[in-house]
Amino acid sequence: GARRPDDGRRRAPAPEWVRADFADLTDADAWRPLLEGVDAVVNCVGVLQDGAGDSTSIAHERGPRALIAACEAAGVRRLVHVSAVGADDDAGTAYARSKRVTETLLEASRLDWAVVRPSLVVARGVFGGTALIRALAAFPGFIPVVGGDQAFRPVAMADVCEVVVRLLAPGAPARVRLDLAGPQSLTLADLLRAYRGWLGFAPAPVVGVPALLAAPALAIGDLLGRLGWPSPLRTTSLRQMNHDVGGDADAAERLLGLRTRSLDQHLSEQAAAVQDRWHARLYFVRPLAIALLSVFWIGTGLVTFGPGWKGAVAILHEGGYGAVAPWIAGGGAVVDIALGLALLVRRFTARAAIGMALVTAGYLVAATLTLPQYWLDPLGPWLKTLPGLALCLFVAATDERR
Structure with a gap:
């Protein structure tokens, strides 16, 4: 399901694609034709911050509420929801609060639900925060960073997908929340150094950017997001990083018998190509x-x-x-x-x-x-x-x- 299924169909022609835009699916009846013949649902919908075309209320509250009600009415018992580590009220962001609402709606439902809460997800293809991490890592001469001591346990996209697949199998644990993280704990500065090496650029010093200097950039990012230019350089990103992006490194093994791979393993499995270097260096140029x-x-x-x-x-x-x-x-x-x-x-x-x-x-x-x-x-x-x-x-x- 996608907002623009034609785009998805061209890139991945094997699956069957259907149009499914949460903005048009805030009523349970609207879901009925999409759930015909469906045994289980995986919900990956999420937005970082309100802006042009993005609504945390629709993505994390109204849309999921309608989806849950529709699944109950259609007899679809299994729903796996991809949330995020740090999705709680203490983060102080609309993103975290609304993400937690989705989980609360599931907990109150009659479904055999499972919630996956990944830490920072890393993959060959990047978008949002991970694209920014690569761009900062590739910065010429030095690596700028706000803070740098925030702790991460990066988890590979392949492991996230494997967890979802295992949760869809017959007899899989139900009505559970799983914090999903990799075994390697890294600071943001360590993560940037690792990606700089993976991209093949010479080592460079990590230079801290004072919060006072970063604040205007984040305010501009918030404004641009409302004008239709979503960016990870927004206040929500920094607050979530400062709150909690770690997770439980052993939860997947305890619950599903899956040992997640480390960032070093993930990077070693996919050597950077020239396209990765170009994307990282052009991120700020564009x-x-x-x-x-x-x-x-x-x-x-x-x-x-x-x-x-x-x-x-x-x-x-x-x-x-x-x-x-x-x-x-x-x-x-x-x-x-x-x-x-x-x-x-x-x-x-x-x-x-x-x-x-x-x-x-x-x-x-x-x-x-x-x-x-x-x-x-x-x-x-x-x-x-x-x-x-x-x-x-x-x-x-x-x-x-x-």
Whole structure:
């Protein structure tokens, strides 16, 4: 089940995919067609923080409440819920409180439920916090970190999946909560050093970032999340890390006979490829590219309407556009500003970047036909657009988040 099953079907064609968006499934009746012929349900839905398109209430309370009621009505007895270590009221976050609500709803139900509460989950593919960890580990020259002494017991995604599979087997333990963690206890600083080595970069010192300096970045992350740019650089992430991300290293072996692998084992099983190094190094470059492109396009439009108006019209007259020169200058400025603003809207970013590339190519064709001499200008007004064109293509090509 996925919000965008077509995307999943292209990447993994073997399973049967259905559309299942919790935002549309807050009533038990809505679940009925999805549960026909189903013997068990695994719920992996979760969001870090409220924002554009994300709701902790829907993901952790209203959606699960409807799902549990629907399972009871349809006779689906088994429900395995993937929660998280530290999902309790003491964490002081809406994420933890609402995650705990899901567990409470299960405990009050008639289902044969099981709750899996993993510590930090590590996998070859990364998203969210684990992507940030790789990016920080790959930072040039040094490794920045807020705190650094937070304790983790990373657990491999393969072990999380194996636990879920074992909990779905006949005779598996029911009505249990399982804190799932790896055997290796590491501080955040240790984790960053391990990933830097795995990525193949030379060792670098870990440099602590004072909380006062980190606070503005987290506030910006919270704001961007509400605008549709979810990021692990948010207050919830830091609070959860400072609260509890450890877990019980022996619980899976006691309950299911599974010995989880250490981070060293996990990393040794999958050597880093060039794609991993690129992703880690480009993690901070991409938002910088988006910000600079937006500033450049909005700025050129505003300059054209302001102090650069006479110059812009004069150049167009030089190119032989005559009476329509002011209209071309004004229209071009409007397009520049519109594309610069659209780039900042998450769902339009890739299309805006492609639009910028096409508009740039159009500018260059028209400029070459009417003002070819500027290709030889020592300040390079036409040549300088080529790196901008490449940057637009970079932003468009790296739009995928997961």
